Amino acid sequence: MTYEKVIPGIFKSRPNRFIAHVETAEGLEVCHVKNTGRCRELLVEGARVYLSESGNSARKTRFDLVAVEKGDLLINMDSQAPNKVAAEYMPDLLPGLTLLRPETKFGSSRFDFYAEASGEKWFVEVKGVTLERGGLTLFPDAPTLRGAKHLRELCGCIKEGYRACALFVVQMSGVRGFTPNFETDPEFAKALIEAGNSGVRLEAVDCFVTPESLSIRHKLPILLHFEKNLQQN
Template identity: 55%
Template sequence: MHYSNCTAGTFLSRPNRFVAQVALDGRTETCHVKNTGRCRELLIPGCRVYLTRSDNPARKTKYDLIAVEKETVHGPLLINMDAQAPNHVFEAWAREGRFRPGLTLLRPETVYGASRFDFYWETDTDRGFVEVKGVTLEEDGVARFPDAPTLRGVKHLEELIAARQAGYQAALCFIVQFSGAKYVTPNDTTHPQFGQALRRAAAAGVEVFALGCAVTPDTLTAEEFVPVRL
């Protein structure tokens, strides 16, 4: 994932989940936030954020907020918080042949049952569905998902189980949107139902894995696998 026209600013406030006020070059700019999650531990007044400028003159906002520097005991940690980026990262990674050898089809946004999965894939011998989840919540080097209750996420897991029982392959891929994560684990404190559903899915044969990323202000690139602890 690569962004153009990237620039740094200072976060001021978030009037609602769609926009943020950012200090940029001596003025206050209203920016679109490319993540409708809470992100309370990330968007703290005074923190450094990164924006990408749109070339669309019809837009109400000129900039998208895509990344933030989070202060940790080890220093600033750059976190990509673009909710659309994980799907792009997974698709690029899969098309490089790193997901399934002999991939003949990778189709985004495919309906199965009552869900629309992020990807449907085929090889000469198998076929299956993949749901991708971006992880931005970091606690002492551990990546936790979700950062807020997600009934939609639970529904996706239940549909992945149903697809697996119907003979499809099924997988859930966590894309960790910061570097150096020790492992990924369900956030049982915030949403125990998601953790329970994830463990049921793994027990039912749904593949659960996570990819760490290299993060710069204007790029997000899949790198190594990160352990998943259920």
């Protein structure tokens, strides 16, 4: 996926979760933040960010904040981007893909994709990952009851004879793996381990990121015992 008319800027402040103040060559811009998460480790004063011009003259904000530099990492932080690149990646994830339908309800959840491939019926839930610590990426960056609920309902899909997949799209490259965030949300970590043990396919992929684009690169190791792996590395 690509963005149009991207310009750099310097992050100044975030008055609320929807708005950021960014200094650009044209002056101070009030921008829409395309990620309502905390992003505290990303949106720090002085960080270099990238803005995409919306092209919608009816909007109050001219630009969307879509990416940020964190040290040597360039991180896409557009919360809509993971589903877009996941749709592009789906033929590789599910060989023999014949049907892909977004936003499909099962039980009390609405999953990101329903797919049919090689005679199998799949529900796929996509999670974007922007949190990095020490070369590992983590999800979530804040407690998410909804995230754990989705994982448990993917287990319900398995019981009903469907195939199910939780796909974590890491919106950066240059990292060594993915792990659930045991410290911030132990309930989500527990649900992820239960899902894997119940037959839900767990996949994590990193992305090739530029200020103007995002595309899935390759699979990452998933570490389901975070503290142990930290000690070993």
